Amino acid sequence: MLFNSIQFALFLPIVFLLYWFVFDRFISKSKYQLRLQNAFVVVASYVFYGWWDWRFLLLIAFTSFCSWGSGMLMQRVENQQIDPNLTGGGKLLEINKLQRRKKLITTANIVLNLLILAIFKYYDFFVTEFAQLFHISTDGLLLKVILPVGISFYTFQALSYSIDVYRGKIEPTKDIIAFFAFISFFPQLVAGPIERATNLLPQFLKKREFNYDTAVDGMRQILWGLFKKIVVADNCAVYVDEVFKTYTYQSGSTLLLAAIFFTFQIYGDFSGYSDIAIGTAKLFGIKLMRNFNVPYFSRDIAEFWRRWHISLTTWFRDYVYIPLGGSRVSKAKVIRNTFVIFLLSGFWHGANWTFIAWGAYHAVLFLPLILTGKNRKYTNQIAEGRLLPTLKEAGQMLLTFFLAVFGWIIFRAESIGMAWEYVCEMCNGSMFTVPWLINRDYYIPTFVAVLLLLLTEWVSRAKQHGLSVENCSVVFRWIFYSAIVILIIYEGGQPAPFVYFQF
Numbered sequence: 001m002l003f004n005s006i007q008f009a010l011f012l013p014i015v016f017l018l019y020w021f022v023f024d025r026f027i028s029k030s031k032y033q034l035r036l037q038n039a040f041v042v043v044a045s046y047v048f049y050g051w052w053d054w055r056f057l058l059l060i061a062f063t064s065f066c067s068w069g070s071g072m073l074m075q076r077v078e079n080q081q082i083d084p085n086l087t088g089g090g091k092l093l094e095i096n097k098l099q100r101r102k103k104l105i106t107t108a109n110i111v112l113n114l115l116i117l118a119i120f121k122y123y124d125f126f127v128t129e130f131a132q133l134f135h136i137s138t139d140g141l142l143l144k145v146i147l148p149v150g151i152s153f154y155t156f157q158a159l160s161y162s163i164d165v166y167r168g169k170i171e172p173t174k175d176i177i178a179f180f181a182f183i184s185f186f187p188q189l190v191a192g193p194i195e196r197a198t199n200l201l202p203q204f205l206k207k208r209e210f211n212y213d214t215a216v217d218g219m220r221q222i223l224w225g226l227f228k229k230i231v232v233a234d235n236c237a238v239y240v241d242e243v244f245k246t247y248t249y250q251s252g253s254t255l256l257l258a259a260i261f262f263t264f265q266i267y268g269d270f271s272g273y274s275d276i277a278i279g280t281a282k283l284f285g286i287k288l289m290r291n292f293n294v295p296y297f298s299r300d301i302a303e304f305w306r307r308w309h310i311s312l313t314t315w316f317r318d319y320v321y322i323p324l325g326g327s328r329v330s331k332a333k334v335i336r337n338t339f340v341i342f343l344l345s346g347f348w349h350g351a352n353w354t355f356i357a358w359g360a361y362h363a364v365l366f367l368p369l370i371l372t373g374k375n376r377k378y379t380n381q382i383a384e385g386r387l388l389p390t391l392k393e394a395g396q397m398l399l400t401f402f403l404a405v406f407g408w409i410i411f412r413a414e415s416i417g418m419a420w421e422y423v424c425e426m427c428n429g430s431m432f433t434v435p436w437l438i439n440r441d442y443y444i445p446t447f448v449a450v451l452l453l454l455l456t457e458w459v460s461r462a463k464q465h466g467l468s469v470e471n472c473s474v475v476f477r478w479i480f481y482s483a484i485v486i487l488i489i490y491e492g493g494q495p496a497p498f499v500y501f502q503f
Contacts, residue, residue, distance in 0.1 A: 001051035003276045004229055005495040015044045016283055020210055038181045038204055041284075045186035049149070056148045059120075063113060064183040067158040070109035071165045071172030071179075077101045106166040110159055117155045120147055125351030149501050150190030152348055154183055156315055161197035163319055170198050178204040187280040191273045191500040193291040193311035200288070208285030218282025220467040220481075225275030227466075227484050229498070231491045232453050233268030235446040236261040239438060244412060247422050252431030255422060262412050263405050264450050267296065269499045270309070275465055294461045296454075299396035301365040301403055303378040312348070316341040334370055339363045349411075350502065354419060358410040365403060381462050449487070 001007050023037040050057045077098050124142045131138045161182075164170045173179050182201045188194075243250055243258035250258075274291035281288045295307035305313055317326075324337045339360070346359020369375040382397070383389040389397065406423070413419035437443045456466045467484075469477055 001048050002495045002497065003273065003280075004226060004492070007051070011048065012280065012283075019044075019284055034205075034207055035175070035177050037208075038175075038177045041181040041186075041204075042177060042184060045181070045184040045189060048186040049184065049189055052149050053146070059116070059148055059151070060154060060184060061180075063116065063155060063158050064180050065176075066109055066112055067161055067183070068173075068176055068179045070105050070162050072174070073105045074102045074165055075172045077105070102166055106162050109162045113155050113159055117151060119143070120145055120151055122351045147502070153192050153194055154189060156194050156312075156348075157197075158183055160194070160315065160319065161201070164197050170201065173201060173205065175205060185281070185286070187277040187284075187286075188288055191270070191277070191498055192309075193274060193277065193289050194315055195288060195311070200286070203286050210285060214282050214285070217464075217468070218279040221275045221279030221282070221465045223279075223481065223484055223488075224465050224467040225272040225277075225279060226488050228268040228272030228275065228453065231268075231449045231487045233265045233272060233499075234496050235442075235449055235491065236265035236268065237496065238442065239446070240265055240412070242438070243436075244422075247418075247425060250425070250436060251433050252426045252428050253433050253435040255426035256431055257435040259405050259409050259412075259422075259426070261446070263296075263401070263408050264453070266408060266411075266499055267292075268453065273498050273500065278465075290464065294457050296401055296404070297382050297397055297458065297461060298400045299378045299382060299393060300369060300374070300400055301362065302369050302375040304400055304404060305362070306379070312345065316345055320344060331371065335367065338366050338370060342366070352414075353416050354410055354413050357416050357419070358407055361407050361410055384462075445491070449491075 001011060019037065019040060023033070023040045046057055046060075049060065080098060124144065127141050128138055130136070131141070161170070161179075165172045178201065181204045182195075182197065185195075185200070240258050240262045243254055244262075247255060247258075271292035278288045278290070289311055291309060291311050293307040293310065295304050298304035298307055321337050321341045324340060325333055326337065327334055329337070342359040342363035343356055344359070346355040346357070349355040349358075366375065369377075382393055409422055409426075410416070410419045413422060453466075460466050460468050467481070469480065472480075
């Protein structure tokens with residue numbers, strides 16, 4: 001079920017009314033109120049997810065059960081009593097033995113989840129690459145299975161629970177219904193944010209209270225997310241798809257414009273989804289982590305990655321980068337660790353060498369910052385306390401933006417060869433010609449939409465989302481909201497899938 005579909009427009013209010021007025025108010029005196037409310041969340045989430053293909057439900061249920069079960073097994077090991085007569089070395093050996101059991105349980109669950117992910121997402125890729133390398137036929141070797149929507153997202157969410165339980169950051173929960181709700185919570189199920197058990201799971205273990213102001217802010221964020229998806233991303237996609245299909249016949253200026261449009265398409269598409277997810281969660285009294293923080297206003301590539309897909313970058317930081325030694329090791333190992341997380345991040349996006357090359361490209365961009373110790377130079381908000389940036393900041397933003405644009409060409413291309421050809425075709429004398437444009441009715445609204453996105457997010461860059469305009473007058477707010485709604489209705493047609501559904 002797509003967020004930008006009629007089905008979801010009907011689904012959301014029905015779920016909202018049942019959630020608060022049936023499973024919260026009418027059964028509020030029941031001692032099972034919370035469990036029933038969480039059970040309803042699971043049912044609603046499974047309906048939402050099963051709308052694409054009900055068979056996917058078996059996979060997410062299996063992942064949820066195995067991860068919950070691993071937590072229960074670790075708790076059983078933790079609760080085992082050590083013989084009080086043991087002292088010294090004997091006691092230490094017993095403690096180490098129990099710790100090894102916990103590690104074995106965690107490792108088994110991690111391997112199982114990654115194996116499932118590998119089979120559905122990467123098996124055919126590796127078989128095909130191996131067959132091409134050794135000139136072997138792939139007949140009968142390929143699985144050709146459908147990639148379950150959002151499998152990378154909920155798999156990583158499940159893994160974070162097992163790892164955090166093993167590390168002692170969170171107590172394993174006995175409440176299987178709350179755990180299933182944590183894994184399958186429909187707003188962020190198929191494209192994030194990738195939530196941590198330490199943040200989201202405790203919210204399903206306690207009573208939620210309806211907060212009118214939070215719900216209203218959630219509606220604003222949903223509206224802003226729909227604007228970014230329908231008005232910005234989907235409009236940009238029309239031009240991007242046409243140019244990338246015919247890139248060998250296009251001028252350099254046209255290719256550059258398409259790359260810039262894709263830069264806004266993928267941002268509007270993915271951050272738009274995140275805004276809708278976070279806003280929807282607010283309607284149900286659930287707080288999700290922020291996933292994007294105006295990344296195209298970054299002053300260097302390190303700041304860009306602190307602001308882009310925050311839930312994934314922090315996941316790799318906490319569960320891969322830091323365990324490898326993080327930044328507390330030699331420069332050589334810091335560089336190694338940086339390449340590891342960027343290559344993994346690229347491969348997480350899909351089974352294609354372009355994603356790995358995209359990750360390597362960004363790792364290379366990090367090298368000068370690491371070597372000069374400036375990779376954490378910009379952690380504050382740009383132009384803080386000022387309306388406009390300085391000339392230096394504007395130049396830094398422009399440079400970082402175009403470094404990201406070149407990266408998105410690699411990301412969008414179907415192969416590394418295509419990416420190389422695209423860049424070569426773009427970087428010639430025809431870059432300084434007038435780009436091809438579809439028609440006036442298309443490009444004027446698209447340019448206006450991108451400009452409106454940039455202006456709104458610049459003004460609200462210190463806020464949680466673009467429509468956090470509480471300090472403005474009521475009249476201005478409603479005029480602005482109405483304009484956004486009109487644009488969404490005007491541009492809304494056949495709902496287009498979100499780009500990150502394929503990951």
